Amino acid sequence: MSSAPWWSSEELWRKTAFLVTALMFVILIFLTFDTLEQISAGSDRVPDYSVINKRISYNFDADRNFQVPVIGDAEPLFGKALSDEEAEALVTHGKKVIQGRNCMNCHTLLGNGAYFAPDLTKSWLDTSWGSAAAREDLMLMFLMDPETNARTFGTGRKMPDLGITEEEGRAVIAFLKWMAAIDTNGFPYNFKPIPQGGES
Amino acid sequence: MKPGLSEISNLSGGQQLALKYFLVAGVLFGAQLLFGLLAGIQYLHPEFLYGILDFSTNRMVHINAMVVWMLFGFIGCAYWLIEDESGIPVVGLRLGNLIFWVFTAAVAVVVVVYLFVQIGPGTDTTIWFINEGREYIEAPRWADIGIVVCVLVFFFNIAATALKGRTTGITGVLILDLIALAGLYLAGMVYFTNISIDQYWWWWVIHLWVEATWEVLVGCIMAWGLMTTLGARRKIVQTWLYIEVALMFGSGILGLGHHYFWIGTPEYWFSIGGFFSALEPIPLVAMVVHAIYDSGTHRFTNSNHPALGWLIAHAFGNFFGAGVWGFMHTLPQINLFTHGTQWTSSHGHLAFFGAYATINIAFFYLAAQKLRGNVWMAGGLAGNGWRWKGSLALLNIGVVGMTMALLISGYEQSFVERAIEGSGWAGYFAAQNHPWFIQGMVWRMVFGWITLAGYLLMVWDLLTIGVGDSRAAIQPGGGGGAVLEEPGSAPATA
Numbered sequence: 100m101s102s103a104p105w106w107s108s109e110e111l112w113r114k115t116a117f118l119v120t121a122l123m124f125v126i127l128i129f130l131t132f133d134t135l136e137q138i139s140a141g142s143d144r145v146p147d148y149s150v151i152n153k154r155i156s157y158n159f160d161a162d163r164n165f166q167v168p169v170i171g172d173a174e175p176l177f178g179k180a181l182s183d184e185e186a187e188a189l190v191t192h193g194k195k196v197i198q199g200r201n202c203m204n205c206h207t208l209l210g211n212g213a214y215f216a217p218d219l220t221k222s223w224l225d226t227s228w229g230s231a232a233a234r235e236d237l238m239l240m241f242l243m244d245p246e247t248n249a250r251t252f253g254t255g256r257k258m259p260d261l262g263i264t265e266e267e268g269r270a271v272i273a274f275l276k277w278m279a280a281i282d283t284n285g286f287p288y289n290f291k292p293i294p295q296g297g298e299s
Numbered sequence: 300m301k302p303g304l305s306e307i308s309n310l311s312g313g314q315q316l317a318l319k320y321f322l323v324a325g326v327l328f329g330a331q332l333l334f335g336l337l338a339g340i341q342y343l344h345p346e347f348l349y350g351i352l353d354f355s356t357n358r359m360v361h362i363n364a365m366v367v368w369m370l371f372g373f374i375g376c377a378y379w380l381i382e383d384e385s386g387i388p389v390v391g392l393r394l395g396n397l398i399f400w401v402f403t404a405a406v407a408v409v410v411v412v413y414l415f416v417q418i419g420p421g422t423d424t425t426i427w428f429i430n431e432g433r434e435y436i437e438a439p440r441w442a443d444i445g446i447v448v449c450v451l452v453f454f455f456n457i458a459a460t461a462l463k464g465r466t467t468g469i470t471g472v473l474i475l476d477l478i479a480l481a482g483l484y485l486a487g488m489v490y491f492t493n494i495s496i497d498q499y500w501w502w503w504v505i506h507l508w509v510e511a512t513w514e515v516l517v518g519c520i521m522a523w524g525l526m527t528t529l530g531a532r533r534k535i536v537q538t539w540l541y542i543e544v545a546l547m548f549g550s551g552i553l554g555l556g557h558h559y560f561w562i563g564t565p566e567y568w569f570s571i572g573g574f575f576s577a578l579e580p581i582p583l584v585a586m587v588v589h590a591i592y593d594s595g596t597h598r599f600t601n602s603n604h605p606a607l608g609w610l611i612a613h614a615f616g617n618f619f620g621a622g623v624w625g626f627m628h629t630l631p632q633i634n635l636f637t638h639g640t641q642w643t644s645s646h647g648h649l650a651f652f653g654a655y656a657t658i659n660i661a662f663f664y665l666a667a668q669k670l671r672g673n674v675w676m677a678g679g680l681a682g683n684g685w686r687w688k689g690s691l692a693l694l695n696i697g698v699v700g701m702t703m704a705l706l707i708s709g710y711e712q713s714f715v716e717r718a719i720e721g722s723g724w725a726g727y728f729a730a731q732n733h734p735w736f737i738q739g740m741v742w743r744m745v746f747g748w749i750t751l752a753g754y755l756l757m758v759w760d761l762l763t764i765g766v767g768d769s770r771a772a773i774q775p776g777g778g779g780g781a782v783l784e785e786p787g788s789a790p791a792t793a
Contacts, residue, residue: 107538108538109468109534109537109538109541112538112541112542112545113468113541115541115542115545116472116541116542116544116545116548119545119548119549120544120545120548120549120552123548123549123552123553124548124552126552126553127552127553127555130553130571131499133565134499134559134564134565134568135496135499137564137565138493138495138496138499138563138564138565139493139496140492140493144495144563144564144565145493145495145563148492187492190492191492192421193421194421194492194494194497195421195422195423195425195426195490196420196421197421197432198421198425198426198430198431198432198433199418199419199420199421199422199425199426199429199430199432200418200421200432201355201356201359201417201418201430201432201437202355202432203432203433203434204354204355204356204358204359204434204437205353205354205355205358207639208494208498209494209495209498209561209562209563210561210562210638210639211434211498211501211558211562211639212434212639213354213355213358213434214639214640214641214643214644214712215338215341215342215354215355215358217724217727217728218639218722218727221722221723222724225723225724226723226724226725227723227724227725251345251728252724252725252728252729252731252732253728253732254345254728254731254732255344255345255346256345256731257345257349259349259350259353260350261418262418267420267421270421278494281494281495281563282563283561283562283563284560284561284566284569285635286560286561286635286638287639287717287722287723288635288636288717288718288721288722289717289718289721289722290721290722290723291721291723
């Protein structure tokens with residue numbers, strides 16, 4: 100009986116498994132450092148929280164061949180400009196409300212979550228709010244009383260009353276506005292944003 | 300041992316502990332199906348349990364029960380095989396038993412809070428004590444810490460036993476994998492307001508568990524399972540295990556990048572994630588080859604037909620569910636249209652079942668065999684083994700059917716919502732109202748009920764299989780030729 104060929108050696112594959120795993124993990128660590136720098140708040144890809152004081156548009160970029168967020172002139176949320184610290188605190192509160200109300204088990208955020216309700220990534224820019232001028236108030240009204248203000252689009256699916264207070268609702272809207280300004284590499288695809296005054 | 304009698308004394312200390320984990324895993328498997336059915340019904344009848352058990356709660360319990368029952372199953376599998384591998388009793392067994400009760404009690408408290416408190420205000424208190432609100436790892440922070448403590452004790456039991464006794468290739472890989480598995484969970488235990496960073500680390504837990512460390516863990520379990528049921532040679536299965544680890548971590552670690560296409564992360568992840576995740580099916584092909592090669596070499600002569608049946612189901616389920624179904628939408632050019640649609644749930648259903656439910660069920664049958672005094676479980680079972688065969692068929696048909704139904708809904712969603720309507724909310728609802736989408740949801744429910752029937756039959760079978768049978772199990776690899784024997788014939792002996 101001939102001996103097993105070298106390439107089927109248990110020892111060879113044991114070492115290979117170890118080396119490959121170590122190599123891939125080291126590469127991942129390097130990429131993680133680079134990525135975290137590129138997606139920190141205030142970077143080109145992920146805006147600072149004070150972006151909620153500005154107009155956010157979503158325009159086609161011919162070079163990248165997909166839509167990208169564009170930060171425009173002053174357009175404070177609920178008409179009140181916030182300092183950097185105030186803006187971060189408000190967006191933070193909004194994120195915690197979204198986590199505490201378990202939004203992710205009906206909705207998706209950045210496309211991740213459940214599929215029972217629409218994606219929230221660009222909800223700030225969605226045409227369903229009718230007009231950009233009325234959007235903030237409509238969003239707040241909906242969040243505080245989703246049953247009465249439900250728009251089920253014929254599906255019969257209604258968001259339950261989650262007991263969201265006015266303060267919490269404003270925070271959630273701040274978070275959604277900030278999230279809409281994240282550069283998501285063109286996701287969701289072919290999105291048609293709400294018309295905002297002065298835009299073509 | 301008393302053949303045919305269910306006596307806990309038939310099991311060693313480690314096996315008794317494993318059996319406890321299997322029992323809880325089995326109950327949570329039922330909970331997963333129950334809450335999945337409730338959530339599925341709500342797609343068709345949104346008013347069902349509205350305001351009482353909303354979709355978000357049902358879906359959360361559905362996916363959390365799944366994660367925890369699989370984890371409990373894996374822990375049970377490790378306790379089951381470690382004494383056999385190391386040749387000594389579990390080191391620190393008393394502590395392991397204590398931690399089992401702590402872990403189970405913690406899971407029960409988390410579920411009770413999920414069901415009866417459900418949500419909380421936007422404060423740190425909610426994150427710590429009610430619900431963290433992040434898919435798959437919703438467990439509040441106190442439970443996160445508890446999970447880490449429990450897993451560390453489990454790791455101590457396994458590592459100390461393996462190192463004190465005989466250390467094999469299987470236990471060596473198992474120990475290193477468990478270190479990674481426990482360490483990765485820490486990445487999900489920090490709060491970030493920045494959702495891009497939040498989801499970056501969140502995927503470290505989800506992806507590097509499910510598509511890396513869990514896969515290697517089941518590779519270890521599979522290797523031992525093939526040696527046990529078939530009598531496969533250690534040198535062969537361990538060499539395969541190393542190849543699979545090299546391929547799995549070689550593709551899966553950077554395959555993580557397929558979750559970094561759309562969360563704010565840089566565009567270089569398109570290339571890295573697309574390329575490496577496209578390679579991820581390769582180790583899964585290797586696992587199929589491995590299982591079928593070993594089975595063929597031993598002419599399917601094995602000591603436990605239901606267990607081997609489920610191991611084979613695992614090999615194919617893992618390849619199709621995790622491999623093929625993942626590959627179908629892993630490239631960014633396709634994923635742009637499928638991300639966040641029912642495509643993902645189609646993939647998720649087949650992958651979790653095919654890769655992980657199957658191998659745990661295989662070990663449930665190994666445990667049932669030993670519990671009844673290492674009885675005969677080859678060919679010639681009572682009723683020709685119709686219950687295990689029927690449950691295997693129903694569970695697989697049910698899950699594959701749900702997978703296909705969800706895929707059709709996902710196709711329709713990608714097409715109507717994304718390609719035509721332009722991804723806004725109006726497009727989302729247009730797709731949800733489309734008859735093709737609704738048909739998919741109806742068929743998902745039909746196959747969901749079939750899955751439940753398969754589960755109930757499996758439970759019945761596990762409670763009864765081998766009871767009263769006085770024949771001893773055949774020794775794997777002993778040339779008993781079990782599959783060739785007529786029902787009721789005398790068992791082969793080694």
